[in-house]
Amino acid sequence: MASRTANHLTQPVSQRDHISGPASAPVTLLEYGDYECPYCGEAYPIVRSLQQRLGKRLRFVFRNFPLANAHPHAQHAAEAAEAAGAQGKFWEMHDSLYENQEALEDQDLIRSARELGLDVARFTRELAEHHYAARVREDFLAGVRSGVNGTPSFFINGLRHDGSYDFESLLAGIEAAAE
Amino acid sequence: MSTRKPEHGSGNRTTALLPGAQAPDFSLHSTPDQLVSLSELRGNPVILAFYPADWSPVCGDQMSFYNEILPEFRRFKATLVGISVDGSWCHSAFAGERKLHFPLLADFEPKGAVARSYGVYREQDGFCERALFVLDANGTIRWSYVSPMGVNPGADGILAALEALPQQEK
Numbered sequence: 250m251a252s253r254t255a256n257h258l259t260q261p262v263s264q265r266d267h268i269s270g271p272a273s274a275p276v277t278l279l280e281y282g283d284y285e286c287p288y289c290g291e292a293y294p295i296v297r298s299l300q301q302r303l304g305k306r307l308r309f310v311f312r313n314f315p316l317a318n319a320h321p322h323a324q325h326a327a328e329a330a331e332a333a334g335a336q337g338k339f340w341e342m343h344d345s346l347y348e349n350q351e352a353l354e355d356q357d358l359i360r361s362a363r364e365l366g367l368d369v370a371r372f373t374r375e376l377a378e379h380h381y382a383a384r385v386r387e388d389f390l391a392g393v394r395s396g397v398n399g400t401p402s403f404f405i406n407g408l409r410h411d412g413s414y415d416f417e418s419l420l421a422g423i424e425a426a427a428e
Numbered sequence: 429m430s431t432r433k434p435e436h437g438s439g440n441r442t443t444a445l446l447p448g449a450q451a452p453d454f455s456l457h458s459t460p461d462q463l464v465s466l467s468e469l470r471g472n473p474v475i476l477a478f479y480p481a482d483w484s485p486v487c488g489d490q491m492s493f494y495n496e497i498l499p500e501f502r503r504f505k506a507t508l509v510g511i512s513v514d515g516s517w518c519h520s521a522f523a524g525e526r527k528l529h530f531p532l533l534a535d536f537e538p539k540g541a542v543a544r545s546y547g548v549y550r551e552q553d554g555f556c557e558r559a560l561f562v563l564d565a566n567g568t569i570r571w572s573y574v575s576p577m578g579v580n581p582g583a584d585g586i587l588a589a590l591e592a593l594p595q596q597e598k
Contacts, residue, residue: 256584316496318527393497398582399489411579 256396256409262310267339269300275427277350278419279310280406281392284327284346285320286351286400288414293347295416299423307423311343313388314400324352324385329358329372331381336367444547444559444572451476453565454534457516462559464509464531464565473593475549475586476561478548480577482514482522482532490558490580495528497583504590506562509533513540513555548574562589 255385260278262268280296282289300307308321313330326346331409333342345361346353357378362372375381392402396409406426412418445451453473455465466474479490488494491510494501501508510532514522519532535542543549543556550557560581562571571589575581 256582258586316492318495318529319492373581390500393500393583393589396582396584398580 258404258407259394260391261393261407262308266310266312267334267343268308268310271305272287272308274306274308275305276306276423277308277404277406278423279309279312279407280401280403281312281314281388281395281397281402283313283315283323284330285323285350287315287350289401290347292401292403292414295414295419298416299419302420303423312392313385314392314397314402315385315389316397316400317336324382325355325376326353326358327377327385327388328381329362329376331384332372332375333362333365333367335375335381336372338367341365353367380418432501442508444557444574445561445569447569447571449569451561451567452542453567454542456511456535456542458509458531458533459520460516464533469507469509470567471565473504473565473590474563474567475501475506475508475590476546476559476563476590477508478543478546478554478556478559478561479510479512480550480555480558481512481520491522491532492526493580494530494583495526500583500587501590503536504589504593511535511542511556513528513543539558560586562586562593564593584597 252383255265277298280292294311304351313327315327317324330339330342331368333339340428349357349361359369359373363369375407387404394403399427401414403414405422410419410422414423451466453466455463458464477494485548489528494508498508511529512532513535515536516534519534519555540549540556546559546561548557548559558575558581560573560575561569564570570593571585573585
């Protein structure tokens with residue numbers, strides 16, 4: 250069944266992406282996620298565990314897929330992660346958002362920026378001006394074209410993972426891809 | 429994924445209508461006092477999204493997901509309708525709760541008749557397949573796809589089919 254419904258990433262991983270882990274890793278796990286989505290919140294510590302377990306054997310990539318109708322704070326949270334990324338702290342903000350999913354109002358985002366030591370004036374201005382909205386939209390549209398069908402959607406070495414996103418299922422998918 | 433062919437979930441013996449076929453017309457309730465006829469939607473592309481049931485988790489995800497993609501469908505002037513055997517009161521409650529911005533049609537009486545006419549009714553289950561049809565402006569089926577029951581088919585196939593329509597029909 251999987252082969253008949255196989256969906257491939259239409260936009261390969263590139264320098265525009267937020268990447269954690271070495272380019273030489275045999276497996277790339279890519280997530281399309283939404284910072285307000287409770288299921289993505291469940292997946293967050295699972296991805297962390299996979300990274301700890303696999304170390305340099307895993308490269309993790311995160312792309313934005315805010316479901317703005319269902320999650321009113323998701324779009325701005327995604328833009329906040331990008332704004333932090335522009336100051337070299339994407340992953341720090343990414344972690345902060347998932348660890349504080351219940352507090353995603355703009356003042357919460359700005360507080361996180363301050364705690365991360367970002368240039369808060371720049372961060373606040375870019376957030377207010379929706380400086381990274383187009384970039385978030387690019388992620389979203391590329392995700393739709395790749396067959397993202399909800400959040401979180403995972404791709405392992407470019408192929409959509411249609412199984413569950415629990416630790417064992419993802420690990421099995423990753424290990425199968427590494428062989 | 430424009431090369432995807434119609435597929436069938438396990439145990440299913442029905443055959444979804446294929447590209448080239450004229451889409452069977454229908455009139456179904458979108459609310460207890462409103463009817464939608466397919467013939468009224470001629471002139472622009474139409475997306476028919478058959479799904480098994482309101483409220484079941486995957487279906488909810490699929491319809492909520494399409495709700496997020498509506499601006500992309502609208503770029504092609506395409507109208508999306510969801511169709512299941514649920515009644516219009518049930519659809520109203522479901523669409524209200526999920527804040528859906530497209531109609532859900534009730535293939536309720538005679539039950540599943542429209543799904544049957546498209547070859548996507550599951551007699552053994554009493555509900556329809558998770559099936560997608562993209563119709564051109566003339567009501568001809570240009571793409572159809574039956575997803576495995578538990579898999580949300582996403583929107584990539586729909587968008588590829590809309591993109592492949594002749595220019596004047598977009």
